[in-house]
Amino acid sequence: MFLARITGSVVSTQKVEELVGQKLLIVEPLRVNEKDQSDLQPTGRSFITVDTVGAGKGEVVLCVQGSSARFTPGTKTLPIDCAIVGIVDSVTLKEKQIYEGGDV
Structure with a gap:
């Protein structure tokens, strides 16, 4: 599993x-800030997810x-390799909250 921020969507009429009927979204994985572990930073990669x-x-x-x-x-029969299975409300690391829903 990994954390990611939704950055866009994909529309495909031929599939x-x-x-x-499946919603396809583009996500960018996130990682904990390596310098001070104060927040989540983008990795620069992208994935298409259901x-x-x-x-x-x-x-x-x-x-x-x-x-x-x-x-x-809902995904048992789909030819996919990546799915969104939860929306994150908050992330706590070493008793410090580094993300709260709505942070940009």
Whole structure:
């Protein structure tokens, strides 16, 4: 699992039948600030994910990859490698809150 911020969306009119009706979002993985562990920093990478929880642009989400992406009832039959499985409310590290929902 990894944390990521939603940075955009993907629209595809031609796709396999199993993906029809699925919301595709672009996420950028986040990591803890290496200098002082005070916040979450973008990694510069991007992934396309299937949204299973109704997330939106700018939100920090919990993502899974590989076979784990197909372990939810809604993704069992989908040809995917990455899925959003949660919207993050807060992140606490060493008793210090480094992210709270709504932070940009």
